[in-house]
Every structure is written in C-alpha cells, then in structure tokens.
Amino acid sequence: MTVTTTGPPAGAPVTAGPAGGPERHREAAYRDGPVSALIQLHDATSPGVLPAGPGGHVFVPREAEATCDRYGASAGPRPRGAGADEHRLGLIALEGRELIALRVDGSGPPAGEPDGWATGLAWLRLGLAERLVDRVTTHLGGRTVQRTVTLNLPLVRAMLADAVAGTTECRALLKAAPTSATLRRVHRSLDETGRTCLHLLGAAGFVADGPGSEVRVSELLADTYAPTADDGGAGDSGGEHSGTGVPYDHASCGHATYDGRTAPAGHPPTTELERP
Amino acid sequence: MTTDPGFLAGLRGLAREHAELLRPTALGLDADPSTGPALLGSDPRWLRLTGMPAAYNPDPLRVAGRPVYVDRCVEQVVVMEELARVDAAAVLALPGPSMSGFVVADIADEEQRDRYYRRLADRPTWTFFGMTEPAHGSDPASMGTALRPAGEDGAGLVLNGTKRFVGNGARAGVGVVFARRHPGPLGVVAVLLETDRPGFTGIPLETLGLRGLQLSELRMRDVPVADADVLGRHRPATRGGMWAAVRTFNRYRPVVASFALGVAQGAHDYVVAHRRQLGAGDRDRLADLADRLAGTRATVMAAAESADHDPGDGTLASAAKIRATALAEESTLLALRMFGPGARWEHPMLDKWARDARAFEFMEGTSNVQRLTLAQGHLNGRLDDVRPAA
Numbered sequence: 312m313t314v315t316t317t318g319p320p321a322g323a324p325v326t327a328g329p330a331g332g333p334e335r336h337r338e339a340a341y342r343d344g345p346v347s348a349l350i351q352l353h354d355a356t357s358p359g360v361l362p363a364g365p366g367g368h369v370f371v372p373r374e375a376e377a378t379c380d381r382y383g384a385s386a387g388p389r390p391r392g393a394g395a396d397e398h399r400l401g402l403i404a405l406e407g408r409e410l411i412a413l414r415v416d417g418s419g420p421p422a423g424e425p426d427g428w429a430t431g432l433a434w435l436r437l438g439l440a441e442r443l444v445d446r447v448t449t450h451l452g453g454r455t456v457q458r459t460v461t462l463n464l465p466l467v468r469a470m471l472a473d474a475v476a477g478t479t480e481c482r483a484l485l486k487a488a489p490t491s492a493t494l495r496r497v498h499r500s501l502d503e504t505g506r507t508c509l510h511l512l513g514a515a516g517f518v519a520d521g522p523g524s525e526v527r528v529s530e531l532l533a534d535t536y537a538p539t540a541d542d543g544g545a546g547d548s549g550g551e552h553s554g555t556g557v558p559y560d561h562a563s564c565g566h567a568t569y570d571g572r573t574a575p576a577g578h579p580p581t582t583e584l585e586r587p
Numbered sequence: 588m589t590t591d592p593g594f595l596a597g598l599r600g601l602a603r604e605h606a607e608l609l610r611p612t613a614l615g616l617d618a619d620p621s622t623g624p625a626l627l628g629s630d631p632r633w634l635r636l637t638g639m640p641a642a643y644n645p646d647p648l649r650v651a652g653r654p655v656y657v658d659r660c661v662e663q664v665v666v667m668e669e670l671a672r673v674d675a676a677a678v679l680a681l682p683g684p685s686m687s688g689f690v691v692a693d694i695a696d697e698e699q700r701d702r703y704y705r706r707l708a709d710r711p712t713w714t715f716f717g718m719t720e721p722a723h724g725s726d727p728a729s730m731g732t733a734l735r736p737a738g739e740d741g742a743g744l745v746l747n748g749t750k751r752f753v754g755n756g757a758r759a760g761v762g763v764v765f766a767r768r769h770p771g772p773l774g775v776v777a778v779l780l781e782t783d784r785p786g787f788t789g790i791p792l793e794t795l796g797l798r799g800l801q802l803s804e805l806r807m808r809d810v811p812v813a814d815a816d817v818l819g820r821h822r823p824a825t826r827g828g829m830w831a832a833v834r835t836f837n838r839y840r841p842v843v844a845s846f847a848l849g850v851a852q853g854a855h856d857y858v859v860a861h862r863r864q865l866g867a868g869d870r871d872r873l874a875d876l877a878d879r880l881a882g883t884r885a886t887v888m889a890a891a892e893s894a895d896h897d898p899g900d901g902t903l904a905s906a907a908k909i910r911a912t913a914l915a916e917e918s919t920l921l922a923l924r925m926f927g928p929g930a931r932w933e934h935p936m937l938d939k940w941a942r943d944a945r946a947f948e949f950m951e952g953t954s955n956v957q958r959l960t961l962a963q964g965h966l967n968g969r970l971d972d973v974r975p976a977a
Contacts, residue, residue: 366928400932412932457728466955506916513724513949514752514802519793527795527942534923534931 336431340438345528346372346408348435356427360388363418364536368400373409382415385422391415403531405524412535425494425538432536433489433497437481439529440504444474446522447508450515470511477504491538498537505529590661590892597650598662602669605636613674616799617939620791623680623799624758628711636666637683640692643708660838660891664845668884671849672856675943676799678846679754683707686716687763689835690777694819694827699779706761715762715782715789717750717805718832725952727765727775727829734766734776734812744817746778746786746810756803757789763818764807765828777818777828786810796942837901840951841890844904844911847947848883850940851911851918855880857937858922869925876918883910902964905957908947912954915944 336355340348353362353375361369361382369382381388382395389395400412420429448471451462461467477500484493484500505526509516516523612626627633635648638658647654657666670678684691684707691703706712723729732748746766750756761781768776782789786808791801814820819827855876865873890907893900919941923930931938948954964970 364928366930366933368929368932370932414929414932455723455729456726464955466958470955502920509945510948510953513953514719517752517794517796517802517946517949519795523795531931535929537928539928 333427333431333434335434337434337438337441340435341442342438344406344442345435345439345525345532346405346410348438349410349532350375352428352431352435356431357383361391361413361415361418362428362536363415363420365419365539366535367414367416367418368535369413369415369418370410370531370535373402373411376411376413382418383420383428384417385419387421389417403528405528410528410531412531420536420538425489425491429494429536429538430489432532433481433485433494436498436501436529436532437478437485439525440478440481440501440508443505443508443522443526443529444471444478447471447474447511450512467511470507474504474507474511477501477507495538495540498533502530502533594650594653595661595665598648598655599665599669601648601650602636602666603672605632606670606673609670609674609677613677614935614939616674616677616680618798620680620798620801623677623801624682624711624713627677627680628682633681634683634707634711636670637681637685638663638688639684639707640704643704660841660894661888663842664887664891667842668845668849668852668887671846672853674799675846675850676797679797679800680713682711682713685714685755686835686839687714687761689838690716690763690818690828690831691779693831693834694777694822695779696821698815699818703761703779712760713755713758715753715756715759715803715805716835717753717756717762717764719750719752721749721751721804727832728772730765730767730775732764732766732807734768734778734817737811744812744814746780746807746812748807750805750807752792752802753789753805754800754802756805757791757801758803759789764805765832768817773824773827773829775827775829775832776820777831778812779816779818780810780812784810794946796939796944797946800946833901834898836951837904838894838898840901840904840908840957841887841894843947843951844883844887844890844907847908847911847915847944848880848887850944850947851876851883851914852880854918854922854937854940857934857940858925861934862925872921872925876921879914880918883907883914886910900964900969901960902969905952905960905964908951909954909957909961912944912947915947916941919944 336348336352339351349372353371356362359379359381361371361376361379363369363383369376379391381390391397395418396416398414400414403410403412420426448462451467452460454461456464462471480500481497484497487493489497509523509526512522515521516526608630612622616622616626635644635646636657638656640658641647641654641656644656647656649655655662657663667678684704688703691700695703707714717732719725720729720731722731732746732750734744734746737743737745746764748766750764756762759782761779764778764780765775766778767774780787787810788806790804790806792803794802819831855873858873862869886903887907890903893903919937923934923937923941926934926937931941965972968974
C-alpha cells in the first residue's frame with residue numbers, strides 16, 4: 312500500500328466567502344501558526360481593544376496586548392487602567408514568542424451575537440487543527456512499526472478518521488453565520504480533534520518544541536473565549552457572562568500567578584469511593 | 588499471596604499522609620523541574636515507598652507494626668494512586684529503583700543486584716529505564732542501539748545509540764539500557780549502566796506535562812561496557828533482557844494505571860472541595876465520574892493481583908491502563924469545564940493535572956497497543972470469563 316500524505320492546498324477556501332471574510336484567519340493559522348494568525352485577527356477585528364472572553368479573561372500575543380488602551384466589555388470597549396483591575400495570570404512561550412493571559416475585572420465579550428473576534432477565532436482554531444492533522448500524517452507517514460508504516464495501521468487510520476471527522480463538522484458548522492451555540496460546538500469539536508491528534512503523536516506531542524505546544528495554545532484560546540451555555544441551571548457550569556460565572560471558593564483555589572507557584576490549599580475530602 | 592483489605596486500607600492511609608507533603612511544592616516543581624533532586628532527594632522517607640528490597644531497606648514502612656516493602660504490585664498501586672492524587676510528576680521523580688528495579692530483580696546476578704541496590708541505599712540515586720528510541724518507539728525489532736565488541740582483540744564492549752523520552756534520564760546515576768547484541772528476536776540485551784561513564788550524555792527535554800519527571804534523551808557514543816554489566820548473562824537467551832522487559836511492562840502498567848487513576852480522583856476531589864453549588868447537571872456528571880473511578884480502581888487492583896501472580900501475563904494490565912488513562916484525561920477536562928471559562932488560568936493545579944494526565948496515554952504503550960494485547964488475551968482465554976477452560 313502506498314502512503315499519500317499530500318495536504319490540502321494551503322489557503323484553499325472551503326466556502327466562497329467574501330474577500331476579507333473570517334475564513335482568511337483559518338488560512339493564516341494553517342500557514343503561519345497561532346501567534347501570527349492571532350495578531351492578524353486582532354488587527355482586523357479589535358485594534359486597540361483587548362478582546363475578553365465570558366469569564367473576563369484575555370489571552371493574546373504580547374505584541375497585540377501592547378497596542379491596546381481599551382478592553383472589551385458587554386456594553387462596548389472601556390479604557391484600560393481607569394479603575395479596571397487587571398491581573399496577569401500567565402505567559403505562554405511558543406517558538407520564541409509569548410502570549411499573555413490577563414483577567415480584567417468587568418471585561419467580557421460584547422452582548423448579542425458573536426463579534427468578529429469570536430467568529431474569526433473559530434476559523435483560526437480550525438486552521439490550527441487542519442495544520443495539526445497535516446503534521447500528524449507527516450509524522451506517522453515517516454515512522455514504522457515492525458516494518459509497517461505507522462500511518463497504515465488500521466487502528467491508527469481509525470483515529471485519523473476521528474480527528475478529521477471533527478474538522479469536517481466544524482467546516483460544515485461554519486458555512487453559515489455562526490451563533491454562540493455554533494461556536495461553542497466548534498470549540499468543543501476542535502478540542503476533541505486536538506486530543507485525538509495528541510494520541511496519534513504519542514510522546515512527540517508531549518515535548519514543548521513539538522506540535523503539542525500549538526495544541527496547548529489552541530486549547531487555552533477555547534478555555535478563554537468559547538461562549539458559555541446560557542441555558543444552564545442555577546449553579547451549573549456556565550450560564551453567566553460576567554466574572555467566572557461559576558461559584559467556587561476563590562480564596563482556596565490558589566489563582567495562577569506570574570510564576571505559577573501558588574498551590575491551592577485545602578485537603579480533598581474523603582469519599583465513600585476511597586475506602587478499599 | 589493474600590491481600591488483606593485492612594492492611595491495604597492502612598497502607599492507603601499512610602500513603603495519603605505522604606501525599607500531603609507534595610502539595611505545597613507541586614506547582615513549583617512543574618515550573619522548574621530542576622528543583623526535583625533537592626526537593627525529593629533530601630527526605631529519606633520517600634525511599635521507603637519505592638520497592639527497595641529488605642536487605643537494603645533497614646527502616647521500612649510499617650503498617651500496624653508489620654514491615655511493608657512496597658515491592659508487590661498490589662501495594663504499589665495503592666501507594667501510587669494516593670500520591671498521584673496530589674502530584675504524579677513528583678512521585679515519578681523520586682529517587683529509587685523504579686522500572687529498572689524490575690529488570691534487576693528478575694535477571695541480575697548477585698554482584699549486579701548488590702551494585703545496583705547498594706548505590707540506591709547509600710545516597711539518593713535516580714534510575715532510568717532506556718528502551719524507547721526516537722524513530723520507532725519501543726519496537727524491539729527496530730532497535731538501533733547496539734552493543735558491540737570494543738576492538739579486534741575482543742576485550743570489552745561499547746554501547747552506541749540514542750534513547751528518548753526516558754524518565755529521570757538526565758538526573759540518573761544508574762539504570763538499564765536495552766541494546767541489540769545479536770540479530771534476531773533474542774538478540775536484545777539489558778545492560779546495567781552508570782551514567783558517569785565516558786560517552787554517556789543525558790539531556791532533559793522540555794515537556795508540556797509531568798515536567799517534574801524530566802523526560803530526557805540519552806546519547807551513548809562508544810560507552811565502555813564490561814561483560815559483567817550485561818544483565819542475565821548467566822541465563823538462557825529466552826530468559827534474558829527482552830523477557831525481563833516484557834515482565835517489567837506487565838508489572839508496571841498497573842502502576843501507570845494507578846498514577847492515572849490518582850490524577851483522575853484528584854480532579855474529582857478538587858471539584859467536590861471547591862465548587863460551592865452544584866446544579867443537577869453537574870451533580871449527575873460528578874456522580875458518573877465517581878462511579879467510573881470506582882470501576883477503574885477495581886480493574887487496577889485486579890490487574891495488580893494478576894501481575895503479582897503471573898508477571899508473564901499482561902492481559903489485565905492492558906485493561907487497567909486503557910480504562911485509567913482515558914479516565915485521567917476525561918476527569919481533568921471535566922473538572923476544568925465545571926469551573927467555567929478561564930478555568931485553566933484560575934485553577935493552576937487542575938491545569939497541571941490535565942497536562943500531566945496526557946502522558947499516561949503513551950507511557951508503557953499506547954491505548955492501541957493495550958487494545959491489541961487485551962483482545963488477544965481474551966481470544967487466548969486469559970480472562971476469567973464464563974467460558975469453559977480450553
């Protein structure tokens with residue numbers, strides 16, 4: 312059996328969208344990776360404004376953060392520093408560049424349907440997932456197990472199919488102007504595709520200088536920006552669009568700090584399950 | 588070999604006390620893995636949990652007055668689960684025998700055993716198990732690391748090759764390297780090797796999870812090896828390095844499963860401890876997770892009992908590893924979801940556990956490899972099912 316690992320032609324739009332439409336962020340991510348694509352997305356959709364997710368978090372390249380004098384909020388952008396409490400939650404390094412995570416009290420996505428940032432981000436993550444699938448097929452096409460090319464093993468092919476079923480679903484969902492519910496499903500589906508690809512990569516997906524680092528950034532983007540369900544019951548996950556939306560004991564959870572060394576206090580309770 | 592539930596409960600309680608020692612340092616070790624040796628090598632209590640044999644372990648752990656050497660798989664899975672509820676990376680980064688100890692216990696001669704364990708008893712010493720190679724994982728048929736005669740006169744041997752994704756490799760003092768000495772399936776041998784030999788280099792790899800373990804690359808260029816370093820040289824080839832490796836994997840997979848189970852349980856407990864209100868949907872999800880944890884714990888224990896009974900049969904070990912690795916991933920991700928948007932930023936321990944959980948999938952064989960083993964074991968009648976014995 313011959314192995315064909317020819318990827319899709321880079322930048323071939325799946326929909327005949329208008330020039331300058333959100334599909335271009337998919338192509339940028341596929342071609343240039345997350346940091347460059349995020350800078351382009353930010354320039355195109357939120358220049359000067361920190362885009363915030365439903366929990367009041369921001370996760371953008373440092374170059375983009377440095378250009379912002381305002382932050383996003385439900386009623387429109389507000390000036391940074393004017394009484395808005397900002398907390399730096401972490402820095403993520405990727406190929407010599409950095410992304411910064413912040414919590415900005417009172418920030419959030421604009422009310423109503425998803426804005427350009429939210430829609431573009433879904434396309435961007437789709438491009439990252441397609442880029443990841445390509446890297447996986449190249450990686451597995453170049454390895455052997457007992458003289459069989461790894462990509463030709465039936466179990467591996469099955470997992471590859473699962474991975475591309477996820478990106479297929481997302482392309483189908485994004486054909487129409489997306490709602491919050493659409494974007495929520497796109498992010499979840501792309502998370503699943505990423506996990507499947509990590510399984511296929513094995514330890515190669517676990518080292519920081521491999522494709523796993525892009526998967527991590529993509530997941531953190533979803534964690535920060537995926538719309539929340541607004542039909543959750545009281546106390547269920549999500550359901551609010553200000554603050555974190557979920558009641559928990561902030562004081563005992565040890566919020567992330569710049570160096571990530573704050574450990575949560577508190578002793579997990581004994582449950583019935585723990586008694587052998 | 589009996590497994591008294593009361594004894595195991597006592598052991599679990601002791602392990603839980605030890606686990607709490609790891610909580611304050613878990614995020615610091617994740618941020619800077621180089622702190623591992625100072626953190627974990629300075630407290631002799633840890634060595635008692637690592638399976639040191641009685642002859643080298645004068646002050647063993649005691650449960651109800653009875654000495655416990657944590658050298659049986661059933662003991663190891665109980666202890667490791669408890670420790671992994673807090674920090675699996677730190678547990679894997681403990682000095683002591685770890686996986687190489689299984690090989691030494693199985694096929695080393697008296698001199699080799701003493702050389703290995705005496706060093707571990709004398710001072711905090713990390714060990715390594717060098718099997719996986721960059722291009723083809725742990726497939727022994729493709730192994731490129733070679734052990735060859737040093738020169739024309741046949742005096743001594745040299746080791747050449749590269750091993751990758753070796754836990755504690757860069758900080759280890761001694762370990763076991765697998766290398767091809769002859770062609771064919773019986774041509775792979777295990778070599779007992781100190782890391783201070785000329786031509787041996789261990790380089791830590793930057794990883795996304797289990798960072799404390801410091802997965803490493805080992806490079807060996809004409810490393811001198813004596814015949815006395817070859818493990819099992821006094822045994823038939825069919826009971827040599829690869830035989831010991833298979834038994835090691837069969838015994839260590841339930842332990843890896845117990846690490847994964849511990850991480851999964853830790854994530855569950857974190858939600859229980861820190862979520863103030865739970866709606867019906869979240870309560871259902873948490874109850875389902877608790878049920879799966881109980882089922883996986885039972886499977887891991889069954890696998891450990893099987894490994895103690897017959898280390899040659901890895902069928903149940905594969906079942907345990909499939910279940911536990913999936914549960915670790917799903918439990919940590921579910922826990923993050925239950926804290927809403929930005930949970931990875933606001934709950935660094937959960938984020939760490941989610942990153943750590945992903946290592947278990949590829950450690951000691953991927954889930955696909957385990958599926959093949961489990962299916963074959965079933966077809967061979969190795970599972971205790973209702974079918975009459977063939």
